[in-house]
Amino acid sequence: MTKILVIEDEESVRENIVELLDAEGFEALAAKNGRMGLLVAHEERPDLILCDIRMPELDGYGVLTGLRSEPTTTSIPFIFLSAKAAKTDLSLGLELGAHAYITKPFTLVELLDTIEQVLLDAASPAAPIESR
Template sequence: MTKVLVIEDEDLIRESILHLLNTRGFSAIGAENGRVGLQLVKEIIPDLILCDVRMPELDGYEVLRALRQDPTTATIPFILLTAEANQNVIYQGQLLGANGYLIKPFTMNQLLEAIAAHLRE
C-alpha cells in the first residue's frame, strides 16, 4: 500500500485530503505542522509527501530542505501545496528540489493526478 504523508496546518484541508486518499486505497497520514511532519517522515518513510508552504514552526521550504539533506529521505517525491500562484514561491521550491506544486484550491482529480504522476517517475 502506498504511504502518503500530508503536512498541512489547516485541519479541514488536511482531513479532506486524508479522507480522499484513504478511500482511494492509499495509507495516508497527516501532520499538523512541519516539525511533526519531519518526525513522521523518519518513522514511516512515506512513498510521497504533500506539504503546505506556509505553516507555523517549520514552513514547507524548511521541511523540504531538511529532507533533501538526509540520504534516507532525499529522494522521496515532494509536492508543495500553496495558495500563492506567485512564481517566486514556485521557483524557491524548485531550487530546494520540490518535485511538483498544487495551487490551492485544487480539485481532488488534480490531486490524484499529481500523486500518480510523481509515483510513476
C-alpha cells in the same frame, strides 16, 4: 499500499485530503506542522509527501530542505500544496527539490493526477511537474 504523508496546518484541509486519499486506496498519514512532518517522515518513510508552505514552527521550504539533507529521506517524492501562486514561489519550491507544486484550491482529479505522475517519475527522475 502507497503511503502518503500530508503535512498541513489547517485541520479541515488536512482531514479532507487524508479522507480523499484513504478513499482512493492510499495509506494516508498526517502531521499538523512542519516540525511534526519531519518526525513522521523519518519514522514512517512515506512513498510521497504532500506539504503546505505556510505553517507554524517550520514552513514547507524548511521541511523540504530538512528532508533533502538526510540520506534516508532525500529521495522521497515531494509535492507542495499552497495558496502561494506567484512564479517566485513555484520556482523556489522546484529549486529546493520539490517534484511538483499544486496551488490551492485544487480539484481531486488534479491532486490524483499529480500524485500518479510524481510516483511514476520517482523511479526514473525527470523534470519537475508544474500543476495549474
